[in-house]
Amino acid sequence: MALSKKIILVVVLVIVIAAAAFFYLQQQKAAKEVIVIGTTDRITDLDPASAYDFFTWEVLSNIGEGFFKYEPETLELKPALAEDYEVKDGGKVWILKLRKGLKFSDGTELTAEVVKWSIERVARIEGDPAWFVLDFVDKVEVVDKYTVKIVLKQPVAFYKAVLAVPTYFPVSPNSYSADKIDSDNTSGGIGPYRIVRFVRDQELVLEANPNYYGEPPKTKKIIIKFYKDATALRLALESGEIDIAWRTLNPSDIIDLKSKGKYNVIEGNGAFIRYIVLNTNIEPLNNKLVRQALAAALDRKKICDEIFMGTMTPLYSLVPAGMWSHIDAFKEKYGEGPNLDLARELLRKAGYSETNKLKLELWYTPAHYGSTEADVAAAIKECWEATGMIEVEIKSAEWATYIDLTRKKGLPITLYGWYPDYIDPDNFLFPFLHTGSNRWLGNPYSNPDLDKILEEAQIAPDKSRREELYKEAQRILAGDAPIIPIFQGKLYVVTKPEIKGVVIDPYMLLRYWLIYKE
Amino acid sequence: MTSLRAFIVTRLLLTIPMVLTLLTLVFIIMRVLPGDPVSAVIGMKASPEHIERIRRELGLDKPLWAQYVDYLSNLLRGDLGRSMIWGRRRVVDEIWDRFPATLELSIAGFAVSVAIGLLTGTKAAVEQGKGSDVALRIASIVAYAMFIPLLGMLLQLVFGVYLRLFPVAGRKSPIIDVPKITGFYLVDSLIAGNISGVVDALWHLALPSITLGIVLSGIYTRLVRASMLDVLEEDFIRALRARGIPEDSVLYKHALKNAFIPILTMMGLQFALLLAGAVLTETTFSWPGIGTFLVERIEYRDYTTVQGTIVFYALLVSFVSLVVDILYAYIDPRIRY
Numbered sequence: 001m002a003l004s005k006k007i008i009l010v011v012v013l014v015i016v017i018a019a020a021a022f023f024y025l026q027q028q029k030a031a032k033e034v035i036v037i038g039t040t041d042r043i044t045d046l047d048p049a050s051a052y053d054f055f056t057w058e059v060l061s062n063i064g065e066g067f068f069k070y071e072p073e074t075l076e077l078k079p080a081l082a083e084d085y086e087v088k089d090g091g092k093v094w095i096l097k098l099r100k101g102l103k104f105s106d107g108t109e110l111t112a113e114v115v116k117w118s119i120e121r122v123a124r125i126e127g128d129p130a131w132f133v134l135d136f137v138d139k140v141e142v143v144d145k146y147t148v149k150i151v152l153k154q155p156v157a158f159y160k161a162v163l164a165v166p167t168y169f170p171v172s173p174n175s176y177s178a179d180k181i182d183s184d185n186t187s188g189g190i191g192p193y194r195i196v197r198f199v200r201d202q203e204l205v206l207e208a209n210p211n212y213y214g215e216p217p218k219t220k221k222i223i224i225k226f227y228k229d230a231t232a233l234r235l236a237l238e239s240g241e242i243d244i245a246w247r248t249l250n251p252s253d254i255i256d257l258k259s260k261g262k263y264n265v266i267e268g269n270g271a272f273i274r275y276i277v278l279n280t281n282i283e284p285l286n287n288k289l290v291r292q293a294l295a296a297a298l299d300r301k302k303i304c305d306e307i308f309m310g311t312m313t314p315l316y317s318l319v320p321a322g323m324w325s326h327i328d329a330f331k332e333k334y335g336e337g338p339n340l341d342l343a344r345e346l347l348r349k350a351g352y353s354e355t356n357k358l359k360l361e362l363w364y365t366p367a368h369y370g371s372t373e374a375d376v377a378a379a380i381k382e383c384w385e386a387t388g389m390i391e392v393e394i395k396s397a398e399w400a401t402y403i404d405l406t407r408k409k410g411l412p413i414t415l416y417g418w419y420p421d422y423i424d425p426d427n428f429l430f431p432f433l434h435t436g437s438n439r440w441l442g443n444p445y446s447n448p449d450l451d452k453i454l455e456e457a458q459i460a461p462d463k464s465r466r467e468e469l470y471k472e473a474q475r476i477l478a479g480d481a482p483i484i485p486i487f488q489g490k491l492y493v494v495t496k497p498e499i500k501g502v503v504i505d506p507y508m509l510l511r512y513w514l515i516y517k518e
Numbered sequence: 519m520t521s522l523r524a525f526i527v528t529r530l531l532l533t534i535p536m537v538l539t540l541l542t543l544v545f546i547i548m549r550v551l552p553g554d555p556v557s558a559v560i561g562m563k564a565s566p567e568h569i570e571r572i573r574r575e576l577g578l579d580k581p582l583w584a585q586y587v588d589y590l591s592n593l594l595r596g597d598l599g600r601s602m603i604w605g606r607r608r609v610v611d612e613i614w615d616r617f618p619a620t621l622e623l624s625i626a627g628f629a630v631s632v633a634i635g636l637l638t639g640t641k642a643a644v645e646q647g648k649g650s651d652v653a654l655r656i657a658s659i660v661a662y663a664m665f666i667p668l669l670g671m672l673l674q675l676v677f678g679v680y681l682r683l684f685p686v687a688g689r690k691s692p693i694i695d696v697p698k699i700t701g702f703y704l705v706d707s708l709i710a711g712n713i714s715g716v717v718d719a720l721w722h723l724a725l726p727s728i729t730l731g732i733v734l735s736g737i738y739t740r741l742v743r744a745s746m747l748d749v750l751e752e753d754f755i756r757a758l759r760a761r762g763i764p765e766d767s768v769l770y771k772h773a774l775k776n777a778f779i780p781i782l783t784m785m786g787l788q789f790a791l792l793l794a795g796a797v798l799t800e801t802t803f804s805w806p807g808i809g810t811f812l813v814e815r816i817e818y819r820d821y822t823t824v825q826g827t828i829v830f831y832a833l834l835v836s837f838v839s840l841v842v843d844i845l846y847a848y849i850d851p852r853i854r855y
Contacts, residue, residue, distance in 0.1 A: 036692045044559065044604055052561040126568055128561030183605030200604075200615075201814075202806045203692060223692040231671070232804045235686040239678040242692075367817075400553030400819050403562060407569075416562075431563065440563045 034221040035499065035515055038233050038242035042201060042226060048118075048169045048189070050127035050181040054419050055247070057166050058509040059224070062206065064169040064189025067096050068160055072503045072511060075423055077160050081110065081170065081190065091155030091461060094163070098146040103211050104172035105187055105194050112148040116140045117178075118170040119150070124179050129167040132421070136162060155459045157466060161422035192217045192513035201226050206512065217513035218501060230371065237263070237494060243517070244502070245494040246510060248370055251311045254492050264495045268504025271320045272489035273428070274312075274369070274417045276380065280482050281444040282412045284358060289350035291481035293358075296334040297343035297390075299383045304487050307375045315488040317474045318428045322506065324463075325425045325470035329478035330485060340387055347389045357391045360384070362413045364394070365402040369417050376415065376486075406442040416441065417489075423506060425470045430454050432483055433473065445482035522847060526840065533836045537829055541593075544828045545586055548821050554578060555602035558818040576602050589825065598826035603818050609826035613808060617830075618701030619689055620807035623730065624796050626723045630731025632785070635738020640769055642739065643746035654739060662736025666795055670729040670802035677725060684724045687804035694718045726803040730795050734788060741784055745777035752776075779846065786842030790835045 041055030048060055061069075067082035079085070082096040102110040119140050122133045136156050141149040152159065162168070175187035186195035192214065193206040204224040208217045225242055227233040230250045234257070237245040249257070258265040278285045278294065285291060300314030314336075315321065316328035334342060352358045364377040374396070381392040397405060405411050420427045431437050434454050435446040450473060457469035477483065491504045501514040556572045573579050577588060592599055598609035642654040678686035689703055690696055696715050699706045704723075707715025749755065750773055758768050797809030804810075808827060815823045 034693055052563075126571070128564050128568075130568075131563065131565075181605075184607075197695075199806075201811075202688070205692075225688065225692055226804070227687060228801055228804045228810065232687050232802075235671075235674050235679060236804075239674075239682060239686045241685055241687065397552070398817060400555075400558035400817070401551070402553075404553040404557040407557070407566075439566075 035219045036223045036242045037244045038225045038236045039246045045183040047182045048166050049122045049125040052128035060166040062193045062512045064191040066164045066168045068164045070507045092152050094150040096148050106175045108172040108174045112142040115148045115170050117173050132167045158424040218516035222512045243496050251308045266493045268491045270489045270491040270508050271420045271506040274486045276484040277414045279412045289346045293343040293346035295481045295484045296339040299338040303379045312487040315485040319425045320488045325467045329474040333478040343387045360392045363411045364415045365399050368399045450476045529840050537832050555819045559603045599822035601823045602820050616808040616811045626727035627730030631734035634735035638739045639742020642743040658736040658739035666798040667802045673725050726799050730799045745780050749773045749777045786839050789838045
């Protein structure tokens with residue numbers, strides 16, 4: 001009896017070990033042909049007419065293409081689906097000549113009719129990113145089978161960059177609904193990859209698109225795995241489950257992984273910015289002196305060093321460092337900070353003192369910008385209270401509540417972040433400072449002089465004139481201080497040593513087609 | 519009508535006010551919270567007109583009582599409604615996509631907890647008063663008090679990161695393809711004859727089910743021990759031993775069978791706890807089940823999905839406890855309803 005039990009045990013063990021070995025070998029074989037990327041981001045709507053978030057745009061940029069696309073690292077806009085183009089009427093008319101013979105995954109050919117249908121579809125659906133079309137485009141006309149004419153409401157200096165955003169990616173009329181958002185549609189556009197499987201919040205499997213006109217991707221299959229939080233993402237990397245840990249690891253994890261030396265930690269200067277929004281419609285923030293005092297008292301370096309361990313860099317303008325026209329406007333006006341003497345002087349002028357303190361309410365949202373947000377709010381409070389003349393009460397609300405209250409203009413001081421839609425200073429100034437365009441921040445800040453500057457900068461054909469105008473806009477921003485920039489995000493990708501070809505530039509979205517395993 | 523049938527009908531009828539009360543509470547709580555599904559998912563730059571249009575599409579512009587009546591009338595027709603965010607899929611499809619993952623984990627966790635409970639409880643009863651008994655009793659208390667994410671992360675670190683024996687997240691390896699038939703990866707892999715898939719699914723189940731199993735085993739250990747101690751004192755056990763029946767047979771075939779009724783009761787009661795535990799385990803192991811889904815949808819104020827999932831949970835727990843009650847009658851002929 002005892003002997004038979006032992007035999008059964010041995011047989012079971014042999015079966016288990018054999019199965020495990022079989023599985024392991026198969027996995028090793030297959031693992032060489034695929035790259036697995038882990039992220040804590042999620043896909044919202046797999047539809048260019050509705051998607052308006054970092055990660056969904058990244059996926060769309062790998063399964064579709066616009067008329068132009070950014071060259072990796074140089075960020076030069078190169079023709080993509082449009083092989084040639086013409087700009088007429090002082091920048092008001094754009095004529096795009098499409099590449100011939102391009103086909104969507106359902107076999108539909110890319111023609112001018114399809115382009116017109118796709119752009120008009122965005123306008124019809126009126127989703128979040130519809131403003132890229134509605135604000136600029138007057139009409140779209142078909143010139144011939146492969147030529148499309150876009151007539152703008154007025155010339156837009158950076159419209160070429162707008163034509164590169166995923167909202168303009170053509171989709172097949174045979175696969176997408178004409179007037180409804182297709183959230184889970186995996187048809188995609190015409191890009192280096194196509195989707196072969198999508199299980200929401202679990203995995204997304206991409207395969208090289210055999211019909212792609214350009215150079216084929218270096219890796220045939222890319223698998224995206226979705227993780228709940230940064231801890232799970234790190235564990236997945238360390239257990240070997242994923243090849244690349246993309247957005248977003250905790251700063252402490254990045255430092256730790258770097259120090260271990262077992263992984264490649266790739267750092268890139270992103271154009272992601274974080275800032276404090278002061279509600280200029282609420283007392284005492286309607287007083288410019290108060291806003292200036294808050295800008296002067298901020299210690300950006302302390303926040304970057306202590307909370308982000310150097311993984312972020314202080315920012316002194318809304319236009320990120322490295323982008324043309326950037327100036328350190330806040331540093332010019334208030335010094336590197338914290339400039340407590342200046343802050344106290346401004347507060348005194350505004351009628352506050354050590355005995356009559358300025359009382360403020362600072363709001364943050366705990367999860368949307370990562371687990372460090374509570375620390376950021378606490379650090380800002382500390383900076384401001386260091387003047388001895390300010391008392392800050394910190395409050396928090398989860399994202400749904402936070403933006404609802406912001407929209408209803410109920411929150412005095414809030415913390416927000418911005419990923420650019422297109423690489424142009426306009427995208428860092430106009431939506432924040434132009435009267436009416438900044439209503440999404442619940443911020444009624446309005447300066448007619450600044451409006452004029454920003455409007456002129458949008459249409460000025462000469463880059464040097466635009467640069468001059470944007471510099472002036474940044475100086476006005478620092479003077480009025482309705483928004484105080486805090487830091488600029490660096491982007492980090494942590495990979496296994498055998499992973500090559502990862503490019504992070506200010507475009508920020510990962511180009512999967514360049515990544516390969518050595 | 520037999521007494522058992524009357525019992526079943528009464529229990530089913532009682533389920534209706536229970537679900538209705540729960541649903542009403544969830545309906546009110548979700549709407550009392552600030553923010554709504556439109557605010558939560560729409561882009562920050564959306565115009566107020568666009569926000570209003572979506573609110574109208576979702577029926578959120580109607581008075582609260584009208585929304586409640588609409589929801590109840592749909593529910594009576596068996597329609598749980600559509601999600602209010604991303605894709606607006608049918609809630610029943612959303613649940614069906616995720617529930618197999620939760621059930622698979624729950625069954626595996628349950629099996630682990632019962633196995634640990636039976637083995638350790640019996641061992642503690644047999645060795646009553648000895649060091650091993652004391653150690654097992656302490657261990658059972660520690661297990662019961664253990665915080666699931668903490669234990670989960672400990673196991674992930676040791677067996678996933680340092681020893682690299684088990685995966686730390688998800689239901690399957692990225693490179694394994696499992697055709698969707700039932701939604702249970704183990705079953706689907708078996709049906710498809712995919713041995714790698716079966717091994718892979720078991721491999722991924724290991725750490726989450728052990729985590730859940732260990733925490734839930736504490737109560738079983740103590741219950742089995744107490745119940746076994748009672749049974750081991752009975753005359754028929756002495757008679758069996760006197761007849762020279764092997765001790766293993768006495769313990770596991772005769773004593774444990776008789777000690778099983780209180781354990782079965784606890785299994786029924788534990789089901790709701792099992793689902794609650796599964797939520798925490800799912801979060802720790804990025805397990806794509808209904809627990810993580812529910813937590814996420816609460817954050818996004820997806821009213822219909824949260825309400826639908828809660829109704830589903832309530833019906834499930836009622837059903838399981840009813841089945842357990844009926845099982846008593848079969849296991850213990852003395853029980854009559």
